[in-house]
Ligand SMILES: Nc1nc2c(c(=O)[nH]1)N[C@H]1C(S)=C(S)[C@@H](COP(=O)(O)OP(=O)(O)OC[C@H]3O[C@@H](n4cnc5c(N)ncnc54)[C@H](O)[C@@H]3O)O[C@H]1N2
């Protein structure tokens with residue numbers, strides 16, 4: 001096959017300009033995908049490209065798993081809904097909209113169970129409701145050790161707590177439990193810690209529950225555009241983004257600084273050991289997209 005613009009013709013004869021190659025500009029039947037080949041393994045989260053592949057092989061229907069249902073609960077007497085007036089000592093509930101959108105982006109079905117006061121009976125009732133309608137429960141707030149931290153306390157006193165406190169910054173007070181057989185991720189209240197724990201802990205676990213493979217986020221070793229001294233003991237995640245071939249980090253590590261989550265385009269992951277990072281040293285940058293978030 002030769003392109004018409006590469007030949008000259010007077011209508012009766014054809015002249016070729018250059019050497020001809022047999023088979024050029026042709027596609028062999030079956031060259032892309034052979035009959036009987038597995039094109040989409042079970043457990044795969046379907047992408048737009050996968051739908052093209054399935055369609056191109058004539059598949060009109062695919063057998064899918066039901067979407068994982070994920071309940072999201074905010075806890076805290078201090079929380080008010082955006083749009084309401086926030087009085088003294090009150091703040092807006094930022095975690096619930098974030099977590100509901102995140103669950104949606106992960107491809108799961110979010111179930112909004114609202115805000116619950118710092119009250120153990122109310123929290124227990126909310127967890128009962130969540131366990132009845134969802135496969136997984138995400139709470140935020142009340143995960144640490146104060147008198148008003150009821151999530152970790154309730155899980156502990158009912159024997160539902162499986163793991164508490166992680167060598168992680170931010171996110172140390174993460175509480176993992178099982179409520180009526182449903183996994184509970186008791187995320188810390190600080191929004192940065194809540195998001196990091198949701199990306200690092202909840203997402204791969206929910207993926208497994210949804211029938212997918214364990215997901216390891218793709219990271220890149222890139223030159224640091226910052227310096228930092230890190231103490232040993234906890235793995236750390238910094239809000240970060242790539243600019244001019246270097247990774248820069250947000251000006252504050254405060255885990256209530258929500259603007260940094262929005263500023264960032266990913267996280268820098270620093271290992272558990274002590275570190276002295278100088279500009280130009282390679283650090284691991286994990287784009288938000290690698291965590292399934294855009
Ligand atoms: N004795 C200990 N105290 C604390 C520890 C610890 O390990 N032992 N860890 C600290 C760390 S690290 C974090 S993070 C916080 C997390 O604590 P909680 O999960 O109990 O969170 P709260 O106290 O309920 O809230 C913390 C902070 O975040 C605000 N918040 C809560 N929910 C929301 C929401 N939905 N939207 C926006 N902001 C929210 C809340 O008002 C607080 O300001 O514990 C440390 N203490």
Ligand code: MOO
Pocket residue numbers: 168169170171172173188190192193255
């Ligand atoms: O997890 Mo906390 O966010 O380190 O303050």
